[in-house]
Amino acid sequence: MSEEEKKEPESAAPKPSPASGNGGSHNVVEDIAALATGLKTTLGEFFNPMVTTMYPEEKTPRSERYRGRHYLRRYDNGLERCIGCELCAAACPVGCILVIAAENTDENRISPGERYAKTYEINMLRCIFCGYCEEACPVQAIVLGPEYELSDTSREKFIYTKEKLLEPLPPDVQERLEAKGK
16 A cells, blocks of 8 residues: 555544634634624614504504505496406415306306306415415406404304405495496
8 A cells, every 4th residue: 555545535534613712713803803793783783772563553664565455446336356267276286276167147247257256265275475376367356465363262263265365345336236236
């Protein structure tokens, strides 16, 4: 064997730890500098004023792009925007949207298209608020609003049905419908 083969590689020999005192390179100045950096951060935060929001009386502002509770929108004439195409359900990565479409009739017109969403449900416990449903909708029927207080008392209440998701009718359309009913 040659002398090169007899030598062990340098990486195979264990290196002594700096704290062991066995020839390790222990640099006290570096340790003190690291400690000073940590203390600087801590003391800097200590002297900053505390910011406490008195929730729920005060609410912090949300950004414009915040995605919260879902809403199904209507046209100004009171018709639902949803045409039952099920693109929102297809785009949902967790499968929390259920859409069952039905055909519109001239006597019972629900939306301007040929079809409408007979059943529209969102399981809010599964929803990850990604916004893909909103992006996939060709008529901007489903939107994610700014509401973030979604707590409730039972799991069943987190399945939002079409009635809970739909925006209320515009006031003039509501008045016309009430006048027709009288």
